[in-house]
Amino acid sequence: MTEIEGGRTVRIGDRDIYYTESGSGPTVLLLHGGGPGASGTAAYARNIDALARRFRVLVPDMPGYGRSSKQIDRSDPFGDLAASMAGLLNALEVRSAHVVGNSYGGAAALRMAMESPRKVERLVLAAPGGIGTTRALPTAGLRALLAYYGGNGPSREKLATFMREYLVHDPGAITDVMIDNRYRASLDPEVIANPPLRRPSGRSAPRTLMRMDLTRDPRLRRITQPTLVIWGAEDRVNRPGGAHMLARRIPNCDVYLPAATGHWVQGERPEFFNRLVTAFLAERP
Numbered sequence: 001m002t003e004i005e006g007g008r009t010v011r012i013g014d015r016d017i018y019y020t021e022s023g024s025g026p027t028v029l030l031l032h033g034g035g036p037g038a039s040g041t042a043a044y045a046r047n048i049d050a051l052a053r054r055f056r057v058l059v060p061d062m063p064g065y066g067r068s069s070k071q072i073d074r075s076d077p078f079g080d081l082a083a084s085m086a087g088l089l090n091a092l093e094v095r096s097a098h099v100v101g102n103s104y105g106g107a108a109a110l111r112m113a114m115e116s117p118r119k120v121e122r123l124v125l126a127a128p129g130g131i132g133t134t135r136a137l138p139t140a141g142l143r144a145l146l147a148y149y150g151g152n153g154p155s156r157e158k159l160a161t162f163m164r165e166y167l168v169h170d171p172g173a174i175t176d177v178m179i180d181n182r183y184r185a186s187l188d189p190e191v192i193a194n195p196p197l198r199r200p201s202g203r204s205a206p207r208t209l210m211r212m213d214l215t216r217d218p219r220l221r222r223i224t225q226p227t228l229v230i231w232g233a234e235d236r237v238n239r240p241g242g243a244h245m246l247a248r249r250i251p252n253c254d255v256y257l258p259a260a261t262g263h264w265v266q267g268e269r270p271e272f273f274n275r276l277v278t279a280f281l282a283e284r285p
Contacts, residue, residue, distance in 0.1 A: 014069075022048055022056075100277065110123075125230070244255070
């Protein structure tokens with residue numbers, strides 16, 4: 001384990017995973033989304049302090065992002081992320097944790113619940129990926145996200161458009177400083193050469209897409225952990241109808257669809273998110 005400014009890195013297999021830690025109490029693992037320049041602390045900057053009042057909060061940069069190693073398994077990205085996050089808990093000697101995942105991180109959280117169920121106490125999914133996103137035509141927001149590194153390459157204008165038009169319902173929730181920080185992070189040469197989030201291509205694409213379509217996975221119905229789904233009613237990246245799809249498949253699943261809220265619910269509606277998640281995770285069985 002290596003100390004780095006603001007956090008630590010731990011070796012998981014052949015990768016270094018960077019994480020920060022705050023607070024004390026039951027462990028909560030926060031998994032971020034997959035947008036350009038994403039990282040754990042950037043995604044949950046408006047939530048960490050509030051949750052750390054009641055919990056031990058672990059915030060990793062998932063493989064491909066931030067200060068963690070950039071390589072990921074392209075044939076099964078959600079499964080690879082889930083395995084690496086379960087490995088992080090093992091390395092930190094955490095027997096089990098509440099797992100909170102937004103978008104790309106929500107898909108990883110679902111795979112953790114299906115493949116390492118003893119590691120997951122309660123599950124919070126904020127507009128998770130893999131739910132109704134692979135069989136239908138991509139949304140405008142998902143197209144903008146996947147196109148960021150294409151064409152003429154990354155630009156601040158592209159990122160500002162994605163964040164203000166698609167990531168949130170209220171553009172005022174996105175500051176210029178946030179855009180500048182995310183843009184600088186998105187220019188990592190390793191990421192530009194090999195973006196972690198892109199549409200599968202080539203002969204293996206159909207199999208990869210099938211693995212990424214979690215609505216087809218029969219193991220959803222075997223998730224026994226109490227589950228909270230929070231999905232912005234105005235989400236333009238992942239369709240909000242996915243919330244009802246999850247409620248039909250996961251046996252113990254509560255759903256909230258906050259009005260006038262986009263894809264990044266924890267950043268756009270932080271007080272609502274923090275109160276709801278704290279109450280849900282602190283609830284006695």
